[in-house]
Amino acid sequence: MVVHVELPPTWHAVGLDDEGSTELSAFRRPRGGDEFTPNLTMVTRRSPASVPVTALANRALGHTARTNLRIAVFNNREWGNGPTAMVLRGFHALTLPSSGGPEQALVQFQLHAGLPAEQDGWHDVAQLVLHCADHQRELVEAEFATIVQSLTVDS
Numbered sequence: 025m026v027v028h029v030e031l032p033p034t035w036h037a038v039g040l041d042d043e044g045s046t047e048l049s050a051f052r053r054p055r056g057g058d059e060f061t062p063n064l065t066m067v068t069r070r071s072p073a074s075v076p077v078t079a080l081a082n083r084a085l086g087h088t089a090r091t092n093l094r095i096a097v098f099n100n101r102e103w104g105n106g107p108t109a110m111v112l113r114g115f116h117a118l119t120l121p122s123s124g125g126p127e128q129a130l131v132q133f134q135l136h137a138g139l140p141a142e143q144d145g146w147h148d149v150a151q152l153v154l155h156c157a158d159h160q161r162e163l164v165e166a167e168f169a170t171i172v173q174s175l176t177v178d179s
Contacts, residue, residue: 035064062154076109129157
């Protein structure tokens with residue numbers, strides 16, 4: 025099973041074809057004065073069909089919380105249930121300072137989308153993660169929605 029996305033013209037895939045595949049890394053072309061480059065990643069992971077997608081999304085949010093000073097969720101939406109559910113989380117994250125640099129106030133969106141289960145009791149879950157600086161949120165949020173709407177799956 026392969027997941028494809030279409031990137032808006034303002035986004036550039038890194039090291040992969042522009043249509044994406046089971047893994048994608050991309051960034052938004054920088055604009056003058058931006059100190060942080062918005063970026064996104066997509067991976068597809070195998071999971072037992074018995075594990076709800078919401079549990080996987082909660083685990084990812086918990087992992088993010090452990091790697092940042094603090095997070096504050098501002099968007100928590102779920103569609104469906106079970107292995108084919110979709111979960112969208114949007115949150116503010118204050119990062120740890122690195123190498124004497126300042127803390128960064130970032131926004132992160134995580135989308136977890138369960139794909140139909142296969143006969144062996146496993147299924148794929150696509151995880152799409154967008155990072156941007158807090159002041160860039162309005163700029164990239166609509167583009168992220170466009171990327172999400174472009175998701176297609178080939179079996």
